[in-house]
Amino acid sequence: MRAAEPSDLLTDSIRASGLKVTVPRLAVLRALDQAPHSTAERLFTAVRAELPGTSLQAVYGVLAAFTGAGIARKIEPAGSPALFERRVGDNHHHIVCTRCSAVHDVDCAVGEAPCLRPADASGFAVHTAEVTYWGLCPGCQAAMASSSSPLSALIPPTNKGAR
Amino acid sequence: MRAAEPSDLLTDSIRASGLKVTVPRLAVLRALDQAPHSTAERLFTAVRAELPGTSLQAVYGVLAAFTGAGIARKIEPAGSPALFERRVGDNHHHIVCTRCSAVHDVDCAVGEAPCLRPADASGFAVHTAEVTYWGLCPGCQAAMASSSSPLSALIPPTNKGAR
DNA sequence: CACCGTGTTTTGATTGATTCAAAACAACTG
DNA sequence: CAGTTGTTTTGAATCAATCAAAACACGGTG
Structure with a gap:
């Protein structure tokens, strides 16, 4: 055997x-x-x-x-090349660190797609809702607290762009 | 005057x-x-x-x-080059058509960032939540209904990739 | 177990989106 | 209105991803 x-x-x-x-x-x-x-x-x-x-x-x-x-x-998180994961079939989301780009899974509150419905979808038929959380991972929280790190580390790519 | x-x-x-x-x-x-x-x-x-x-x-x-x-x-919606908009300062979201890539604004239900909180953020300090809805715009719903369009038009880039 | 057909991988090149760097130029300050 | 700072042009380079054709390998068949 x-x-x-x-x-x-x-x-x-x-x-x-x-x-x-x-x-x-x-x-x-x-x-x-x-x-x-x-x-x-x-x-x-x-x-x-x-x-x-x-x-x-x-x-x-x-x-x-x-x-x-x-x-x-x-x-495909903003500002990053595409990332891949094996976990499929559930509708989970992601949290990305704005300082070090670490990514973690976040379970979907509801469990089925779409887990959110827009208030006004302007006539669109919504199939899926994709959520990306932006914040600081534990390590980077500590690093920000101890040293005087640039505040730009708190800004997600969605709002970045200054030269 | x-x-x-x-x-x-x-x-x-x-x-x-x-x-x-x-x-x-x-x-x-x-x-x-x-x-x-x-x-x-x-x-x-x-x-x-x-x-x-x-x-x-x-x-x-x-x-x-x-x-x-x-x-x-x-x-930066998945599968698209970056898009720009003047509307800032509110935390609104977007709905993207999986067939024609049309984008519309969707008001945030809560109105302030983060409008969502993850159930378990694994120690991350969440600052913003970004939501992208994927679906069919009114025009593409009609087009899908009348003709026999490929079902792949229903799949967001997040799950695409077949050769 | 060798062969064959379909599908996969390699090899080499190309595209699309964005960024970098230096020089020419234009807006606001005094 | 001249100087300083910051912006735009010009030209090139980078990064991520895709395309195409030829070499190759998986897995079914005889």
Whole structure:
């Protein structure tokens, strides 16, 4: 009797989504599991460590296949390259640190999309509501308190832009 | 007795924010007023019509000055280049059409930032909550109903990515 | 277990959006 | 109205992502 190896879970996840199981896909999925909210570039670096021949384009291709198949999700916070995460199927949101760009998951209060309804949607048929919280992570709160850090660290990209 | 000309309002708005009043800035602000939720490129085209010598970089520079001074806001919906709007100071949100990318304002239910609080912020100090609604604008609802349009038009960029 | 077809990955190049830097120029101050 | 500061132009570079064709690998079939 053989115990299920960790990689089998990843393999199953890919196969269950209807995609072919390939070595680069397993590597990207493992990297995504170990470092959620990663950029394609970051995943590329991680994958390269164990699979040196892998190209950046392959990572983009794998991620496109994953998001298309529904086993990964792409998020695009303002001022950041796209980030990817395995957690899908629930309608959770994200909180981003305005100082260090750390990202954490935030559960949706309601649990189903759309978890919010606009007061006046001007005739739009709303399907999903995406929420991004901006603030300071615990580490950066401490750093701001002790040293005199620039207040610009408190401003989300939505309001930045000064030269 | 001379009536206040429209351009005076724009001039005042720029001067009141502490910025120098220049011809390109007036042109960009007027374009922004006439076409909210415009990209830098779009504003550049509009500005060029009345001020042919203007460069794209000037528009980027003006927009950076405006957002830095707080008289314009930059929004970055997933899958779209940055959009700009004059409406600032209130914490309103946006609804984006997943089919034609039309953008409309949506008033914030509460009126002050943050208009939402995450259930568990994992120790983050939340300053603002940004909400993007995704759905179909009235025109695209009609188009989807009459013709057999691809269902992919219903999927926000957050979940797209299939090749 | 070798072969075949479809789909994936590599290789190489290109695009789109934005930013950087230095020189020419224009707005407000005194 | 001259000087100083800040803005715009000009020209180039960067970053993120995408496109296309050829080489290759997965997984089904004989």
